[in-house]
Amino acid sequence: MGYKGSSENFLNKSDVSIGDTVLIEKNDVSYEGILLDRSEDADDGCIVLKLDSGYNIGVNINNATIGLIEKGDKPKISYKPVNIEYDDKKLDISIISTGGTVSSIIDYKTGAVHPVFTAEDLLRSNPELLDLANIDVKALYNILSENMKPEYWVNSAKSIADEVTSGADGVVVAHGTDTMHFTSAALSFMIKSPVPIVVTGAQRSSDRPSSDAHLNLINSVGAAKSEIAEVTVCMHSTLNDDYCDLHRGTKVRKMHTSRRDTFRSIDFEPLANVKEGKVSYLLNDFKKRNQEDLVLNNKIEEKVAIVKTYPGISSEIINYHIDKGYKGLLIEGTGLGHLPENLLDSIKRANQEEIAIVMTSQCIYGRVNMNVYSTGRKLLNAGIISGKDMIPEVAFVKLAWALGQSSNIEEVKNIIQTNLAGELNEKSSTKYFLN
Amino acid sequence: MGYKGSSENFLNKSDVSIGDTVLIEKNDVSYEGILLDRSEDADDGCIVLKLDSGYNIGVNINNATIGLIEKGDKPKISYKPVNIEYDDKKLDISIISTGGTVSSIIDYKTGAVHPVFTAEDLLRSNPELLDLANIDVKALYNILSENMKPEYWVNSAKSIADEVTSGADGVVVAHGTDTMHFTSAALSFMIKSPVPIVVTGAQRSSDRPSSDAHLNLINSVGAAKSEIAEVTVCMHSTLNDDYCDLHRGTKVRKMHTSRRDTFRSIDFEPLANVKEGKVSYLLNDFKKRNQEDLVLNNKIEEKVAIVKTYPGISSEIINYHIDKGYKGLLIEGTGLGHLPENLLDSIKRANQEEIAIVMTSQCIYGRVNMNVYSTGRKLLNAGIISGKDMIPEVAFVKLAWALGQSSNIEEVKNIIQTNLAGELNEKSSTKYFLN
Numbered sequence: 025m026g027y028k029g030s031s032e033n034f035l036n037k038s039d040v041s042i043g044d045t046v047l048i049e050k051n052d053v054s055y056e057g058i059l060l061d062r063s064e065d066a067d068d069g070c071i072v073l074k075l076d077s078g079y080n081i082g083v084n085i086n087n088a089t090i091g092l093i094e095k096g097d098k099p100k101i102s103y104k105p106v107n108i109e110y111d112d113k114k115l116d117i118s119i120i121s122t123g124g125t126v127s128s129i130i131d132y133k134t135g136a137v138h139p140v141f142t143a144e145d146l147l148r149s150n151p152e153l154l155d156l157a158n159i160d161v162k163a164l165y166n167i168l169s170e171n172m173k174p175e176y177w178v179n180s181a182k183s184i185a186d187e188v189t190s191g192a193d194g195v196v197v198a199h200g201t202d203t204m205h206f207t208s209a210a211l212s213f214m215i216k217s218p219v220p221i222v223v224t225g226a227q228r229s230s231d232r233p234s235s236d237a238h239l240n241l242i243n244s245v246g247a248a249k250s251e252i253a254e255v256t257v258c259m260h261s262t263l264n265d266d267y268c269d270l271h272r273g274t275k276v277r278k279m280h281t282s283r284r285d286t287f288r289s290i291d292f293e294p295l296a297n298v299k300e301g302k303v304s305y306l307l308n309d310f311k312k313r314n315q316e317d318l319v320l321n322n323k324i325e326e327k328v329a330i331v332k333t334y335p336g337i338s339s340e341i342i343n344y345h346i347d348k349g350y351k352g353l354l355i356e357g358t359g360l361g362h363l364p365e366n367l368l369d370s371i372k373r374a375n376q377e378e379i380a381i382v383m384t385s386q387c388i389y390g391r392v393n394m395n396v397y398s399t400g401r402k403l404l405n406a407g408i409i410s411g412k413d414m415i416p417e418v419a420f421v422k423l424a425w426a427l428g429q430s431s432n433i434e435e436v437k438n439i440i441q442t443n444l445a446g447e448l449n450e451k452s453s454t455k456y457f458l459n
Numbered sequence: 460m461g462y463k464g465s466s467e468n469f470l471n472k473s474d475v476s477i478g479d480t481v482l483i484e485k486n487d488v489s490y491e492g493i494l495l496d497r498s499e500d501a502d503d504g505c506i507v508l509k510l511d512s513g514y515n516i517g518v519n520i521n522n523a524t525i526g527l528i529e530k531g532d533k534p535k536i537s538y539k540p541v542n543i544e545y546d547d548k549k550l551d552i553s554i555i556s557t558g559g560t561v562s563s564i565i566d567y568k569t570g571a572v573h574p575v576f577t578a579e580d581l582l583r584s585n586p587e588l589l590d591l592a593n594i595d596v597k598a599l600y601n602i603l604s605e606n607m608k609p610e611y612w613v614n615s616a617k618s619i620a621d622e623v624t625s626g627a628d629g630v631v632v633a634h635g636t637d638t639m640h641f642t643s644a645a646l647s648f649m650i651k652s653p654v655p656i657v658v659t660g661a662q663r664s665s666d667r668p669s670s671d672a673h674l675n676l677i678n679s680v681g682a683a684k685s686e687i688a689e690v691t692v693c694m695h696s697t698l699n700d701d702y703c704d705l706h707r708g709t710k711v712r713k714m715h716t717s718r719r720d721t722f723r724s725i726d727f728e729p730l731a732n733v734k735e736g737k738v739s740y741l742l743n744d745f746k747k748r749n750q751e752d753l754v755l756n757n758k759i760e761e762k763v764a765i766v767k768t769y770p771g772i773s774s775e776i777i778n779y780h781i782d783k784g785y786k787g788l789l790i791e792g793t794g795l796g797h798l799p800e801n802l803l804d805s806i807k808r809a810n811q812e813e814i815a816i817v818m819t820s821q822c823i824y825g826r827v828n829m830n831v832y833s834t835g836r837k838l839l840n841a842g843i844i845s846g847k848d849m850i851p852e853v854a855f856v857k858l859a860w861a862l863g864q865s866s867n868i869e870e871v872k873n874i875i876q877t878n879l880a881g882e883l884n885e886k887s888s889t890k891y892f893l894n
Contacts, residue, residue: 080831081830168797168832168834169793169794170768170792170793170794170797170798170799170800170834171799171800171801172770173770173771173799174770174771176770177770200794201794202793202794202797203770203793206769206770207770263889278793278794278822279822279823279824279892279893280822280824280825280892281794281795281796281820281822281824281825281826281827281828282795282825282826282828283824283825283889283892286822286825288893326771328771329769329772329776330767330769330772332765332767332791333605334641334764334765334852334855335607335608335609335611335612335638335641335642336608336609336761336763336859337764337765340783341764341779344776344779348775356767357605358604358605358637358638358713359604359605359635359636359637359713359716360716360717361716362603362605362637363605364605364606364608365605365606366606385716387713387714387715387716387721388714388823389714389715389716389718390715390716390717390718390721391716391717392716393716393717395515395516396515397603399603399605417769420769424771454698454718457714457715457718458714458723458893458894459893
């Protein structure tokens with residue numbers, strides 16, 4: 025056991041063991057859950073429970089009592105070996121794991137989260153993947169996606185390109201959900217591919233009954249076998265465990281902190297649905313398999329920042345980024361693409377110093393149009409670049425990528441305003457609002 | 460005419476007049492619209508058209524030709540005087556104008572936008588308001604809402620309180636839409652009121668056939684007569700010109716750059732619908748008319764900033780705000796309330812220096828829960844305050860207000876985490892996602 029000191033004594037005096045369902049009562053509150061072991065030696069007076077909601081909590085044992093509800097089940101994850109045999113009638117799909125909930129296996133016996141480091145680990149919990157394709161798993165990173173950085177996008181793009189060069193018929197990228205849409209946008213700009221590149225993840229870990237890891241993985245492998253040779257995001261479509269939406273990588277956003285159907289196409293519709301690994305195409309306007317040769321262009325400028333405006337914002341924040349040597353600023357303005365007029369002089373200064381400034385809207389939906397009101401026209405005159413219908417996160421990634429392609433401000437402006445990967449659409453239909 | 464120089468010559472050589480529908484052809488592009496006058500003398504070689512979409516554009520006359528499509532109509536806005544007679548059987552509703560599209564009248568003859576400065580101006584274009592109530596109009600500001608500042612919230616709250624003290628049975632605040640939800644949140648925290656306070660605006664100016672100004676004003680006066688003595692936002696409910704939603708002022712957000720039904724209750728439902736000035740209550744859980752006495756508490760701390768995180772963000776941006784004397788930081792983190800681990804030391808430093816840091820999620824929908832993953836628990840240990848289910852903009856306003864109430868960090872933390880105006884709900888129903 026990882027429990028030490030007072031918590032070890034507390035457990036030793038009770039009749040419960042690791043893995044049992046227990047009740048802890050403390051003051052007026054009671055907690056029911058599975059008693060987990062500690063993954064490292066801990067002498068902090070806390071007991072860790074896995075609640076029915078799937079979340080782990082630590083309960084301080086001060087004034088607490090513990091009782092047994094039910095002896096522990098066997099671990100839900102099977103450790104029987106899987107038999108991986110190459111089947112030359114099946115497509116070859118590579119899975120690149122970068123970390124996040126989808127790439128983790130939680131051991132009920134210990135409560136520890138194990139990253140997936142081998143094909144065997146992942147295939148043991150998802151053996152159905154082998155019915156769909158020959159699967160090769162590469163563990164590139166094991167990081168939570170809030171810690172994703174532009175340099176990891178660069179390396180991920182390289183790894184994907186290597187898989188394609190090595191003959192993969194499709195690539196699945198397992199990723200944390202927090203910044204998945206930043207990464208899918210980055211990969212969209214960095215890679216032109218003859219085969220599908222599908223980014224997926226999970227909102228609930230694979231030990232939970234409500235986990236979406238399994239369905240998302242199955243359907244991502246299905247999508248990676250499809251005709252859609254773009255970077256897409258494949259995630260739960262509804263609250264039911266029935267199918268996934270396949271979103272264009274530049275038109276998708278995480279819109280809910282916890283729902284499994286959190287990823288939504290913004291001002292656009294999903295390219296396809298995927299059910300039990302089978303793809304139903306919803307649109308025909310996508311890059312087809314083998315339409316393009318592989319091109320990797322993963323240079324990026326890291327000195328790019330997001331500034332969200334708010335009432336009372338000081339122009340000093342713009343000057344700060346100029347003084348710190350930032351090459352690009354992504355502004356999340358208000359409404360049609362406005363910002364407080366007190367920022368205008370700093371924007372002009374940035375323009376004079378050849379810093380690229382792109383305007384998007386914190387509304388999320390819709391498009392910036394800086395020709396409607398005088399504020400917008402002043403900003404255009406000050407050299408600000410319209411992000412049109414790009415969501416802020418995609419415009420941020422594109423700005424960093426564009427500055428990696430050129431240091432000439434006019435060329436950067438041209439790249440920003442040219443549709444490269446479905447990120448810009450001349451017309452937005454209102455029907456996709458809040459879909 | 461405001462046209463001078465080359466553009467005046469260009470127009471004089473044609474057969475068109477101000478107010479006519481004209482066609483300008485230039486290179487491969489043609490523009491059809493109503494020829495507007497310039498509001499100030501302009502010699503910039505540009506002609507201004509009002510397009511059918513309602514937007515004004517400037518077209519440079521280089522290589523351009525202009526032709527008449529149809530002679531101009533009469534101005535759509537009537538200038539006949541309105542007869543305002545006090546009717547003591549009706550309620551007294553005060554309209555406070557702060558600016559924005561809703562408070563403007565556009566003159567078709569000149570294309571100039573006139574702010575509403577008198578009751579006559581506003582009632583001339585919306586005479587039906589007089590059927591609903593005795594209307595008193597005060598012009599407090601005439602600013603676009605992207606230029607709203609915390610000090611204007613303070614003054615607006617004071618003006619509203621003055622109207623209530625003077626006997627108003629309800630107050631309507633006319634406001635630009637860009638930052639309307641920041642203002643409705645600020646007023647929600649600053650005023651406890653025995654009568655309704657309804658914030659409204661328009662996405663399309665009142666000269667356009669699709670303008671929402673009229674419907675929103677009528678229904679806002681209706682809402683101001685209702686039993687809901689809270690700060691609410693009253694705006695178009697759908698794309699049809701049929702009714703408005705009445706949103707709680709702390710649970711609403713502008714979600715589309717241009718749609719008239721852009722304002723949406725987030726993780727909540729509208730309190731009521733309003734049609735033709737008549738209120739249909741959807742919930743019963745609101746503060747009733749005369750339930751509370753008037754309390755004005757409009758102190759606010761202006762040294763508060765929003766920082767949205769993104770892949771590659773430097774910890775220097777946190778240190779910058781600490782060094783500049785900010786008292787509070789509102790973080791828009793990712794997912795359940797995470798930020799990149801490289802920011803952790805700066806967060807700890809902020810906490811040591813008694814700067815209040817509140818976590819919200821850029822997902823917009825859902826609630827932060829920092830107990831699920833290790834990242835979140837580290838942040839809680841570093842002293843960060845959970846914004847729970849507050850949207851980032853509301854949490855920002857509440858933080859500024861809380862710091863105006865107390866400089867004690869524990870008291871501020873307590874204020875942030877206590878529901879004061881419906882901004883915090885212990886449970887969020889999933890059914891309100893993307894409503």
